[in-house]
Amino acid sequence: MKKGMNKKELSRELSTSRLTAAAFELFVVRGYHATSLEAISSKAGLTKGAVYFYFGSKENLILHMFEALEENIVIPLVQAVQEGDGYEDSIIRYIHRGANFGAERPHELLFMIKLAIEFTHQEGPISIGIKTLYDKVYAALEEALNKAQEQGSLSQEIEPRAFASMIVAVHDGMMLEWHLRATEISGPRLVKYVRHMLLHGIKGSGMD
Known part of the structure; x- marks a missing residue:
């Protein structure tokens, strides 16, 4: 207040x-x-x-909710990426910040993900609003990846826009799976496996 x-x-x-x-x-x-x-x-x-x-109206309520999403979810996610020491650290910070929201603000984070699935390819203020929120995250990730390529720590063969989309897809999928199987799996364990996969591929060694 x-x-x-x-x-x-x-x-x-x-x-x-x-x-x-x-x-x-x-x-x-x-x-x-x-x-x-x-x-x-x-x-x-x-x-x-x-x-x-x-x-x-319901639409006006959604637009108000977008303001809360930007303040409570999007800005902190962008900050997590920007605070990273190198692109790998940026990705891990992004994944962990999202995982924290999965525990602390699950409805807000899941609302953002589910609304994106439903409205991204439609027309109107809602689709524009959700796309604007996601674009801020994409931009932060792409900036970190572009910087890494400039510094020589990331292969030039990587296309930053596609790589950023993959990172967001992994993050959102992780949150949806956590929500779907909340009584069957450990959320922190899932995050740990996602982190390992992003850094080392799908090999099972070194995760414990």
Whole structure:
């Protein structure tokens, strides 16, 4: 919460936060199209009209959620890449930061992934918004890979754009698998195997 808020502003901030948190969870569990605004209000413990009052429509709610995704997920992921000491360290930091979000902010991260699957190739504000978020991650990874090639630590035969897409695909797939088999596998163990695969290929040695 921001300092200096009056009572009305604080009430609005609390209500929109509760609605957003409820929307993240329901969109992941039920899907975008199967989740009504009424269900979101009920999940948030607010009146039926609260979500209409604050957002007006499901699309406006999604666009507000994109702002939360950028602040809570995308910017930290980009920072993780930029903080890396070399491209390998950047990739590992990206994977680990995402894994932390998988434990701490699972609904937000999974919402971003699932919405990308559903809307990337459609037209409209939602598809533009989700593509913009992913483009920030792609750009950070490509920058790290380009820099590595300039320094001679990464083969010139590697195409940075395709390699960056592979890294994002591995990360998102890891998160989806973690969610799908949460009761059957160890999330941290899965992350460890993904890290090993990215650094050493698919050979099984050296993972313990």
